[in-house]
Amino acid sequence: MMFKQETKETIREAETIIGPSVMVKGNFNSSGNIVIEGVLKGGVKTAGHVYIGDKANIVADIEAKSARVGGEVRGNLKIEDYLQVVSSAKIFGDVDCLSLSVESGAIINGKIVMSKDLPADKKEVKEQAEIDLEK
Amino acid sequence: MYAYIYDCFSNDPKYGKLLHKIEKRLTDLNLNGKIVRLGISKNIKVAIDDEIRQGTKTIVAVGNDNTVSQAINAIVSNQSDEKNLVTLGIIPLDEKENKIAAAFGITTIGDACEILLARRLESFNLARINQGFFLFKAILSAPDSILEIDKNFIIHNLKPMIIEATNSPHLSAEDEQKKIKLRIYNDEGESLFYLRELLIVNSGASIIADDSWKIKTPARIKIGEDKIRVIVGKERHLN
Numbered sequence: 555m556m557f558k559q560e561t562k563e564t565i566r567e568a569e570t571i572i573g574p575s576v577m578v579k580g581n582f583n584s585s586g587n588i589v590i591e592g593v594l595k596g597g598v599k600t601a602g603h604v605y606i607g608d609k610a611n612i613v614a615d616i617e618a619k620s621a622r623v624g625g626e627v628r629g630n631l632k633i634e635d636y637l638q639v640v641s642s643a644k645i646f647g648d649v650d651c652l653s654l655s656v657e658s659g660a661i662i663n664g665k666i667v668m669s670k671d672l673p674a675d676k677k678e679v680k681e682q683a684e685i686d687l688e689k
Numbered sequence: 690m691y692a693y694i695y696d697c698f699s700n701d702p703k704y705g706k707l708l709h710k711i712e713k714r715l716t717d718l719n720l721n722g723k724i725v726r727l728g729i730s731k732n733i734k735v736a737i738d739d740e741i742r743q744g745t746k747t748i749v750a751v752g753n754d755n756t757v758s759q760a761i762n763a764i765v766s767n768q769s770d771e772k773n774l775v776t777l778g779i780i781p782l783d784e785k786e787n788k789i790a791a792a793f794g795i796t797t798i799g800d801a802c803e804i805l806l807a808r809r810l811e812s813f814n815l816a817r818i819n820q821g822f823f824l825f826k827a828i829l830s831a832p833d834s835i836l837e838i839d840k841n842f843i844i845h846n847l848k849p850m851i852i853e854a855t856n857s858p859h860l861s862a863e864d865e866q867k868k869i870k871l872r873i874y875n876d877e878g879e880s881l882f883y884l885r886e887l888l889i890v891n892s893g894a895s896i897i898a899d900d901s902w903k904i905k906t907p908a909r910i911k912i913g914e915d916k917i918r919v920i921v922g923k924e925r926h927l928n
Contacts, residue, residue: 568881569883570883571880573880575875575877575880576845576846576847576850577844578844579843579844581841581842582841582842583841592847593847
């Protein structure tokens, strides 16, 4: 598999955990992994992984390296690499990612765009691959 | 010069023999100093302020966690810069209520005297809480709290939870990890954040700092540049 599937257990080293009995309001910037099991209203931006638990309720735009969505998200998801959407997920917003898996039962109401904004180094690899193919 | 600050509770006759033993041992080790007995007319802040004003460079807190916490607060509030640090020594009288001394590697009264003689010095970062300071933890156990983190976002605890802010006393000033660890937890789960500044708002509840003294909310907790220099034992176990 190209991208590692993160579970709640594999991101034990999470820098931030928003647990099931708290509500967070505001803009949340981080460089590490984030686990969200509770309520979040605002925005999330991290260079790491975001794990959204099955009972989480989020009204926020999310930007991350990779993400797993299990709960309800009302907002846009901009994921640099891999987005895993499990069966309990409800996404009401646009999705932008490089790689995507969606389990049966999941709901996505929004536009899905893939590989739109490739990072520069990945763009070069892709362009080189296209040149090689033309040859 | 050393100033030995005896907490009020040591005036109880049951500590008489023990204090005599300590004083004899300190004399044997040539560590004599001024003895200041706290009481109704003299609190620890006033006593330490007086000693530092008179030029005392080492304050030895003789008592329990509460004595040490109050001594830290009094010493740090007298320190103007890092070049003029006053040193804190500890003699734990009641070994059960001396978690701070134990963390500094001072577990018995006998060890405490030898540790003072060895004078192994280390400086530790303090976290600020309103006008006070704490070394390890500040804990609030109350429902309906609102927490403002780094002026960026707000946390509401939806159910009764324990709010625990932990300082990192042993990290260097350059360390990017020099942050307060905030845990909010109950039986249903926990939340975890690393931050530099936290405002806790709760109607009427008090926060307990370092298991020893109370501070009313609202309380602002933040990482600062404040340090305390302590005479520690070899077996200190601080992170």
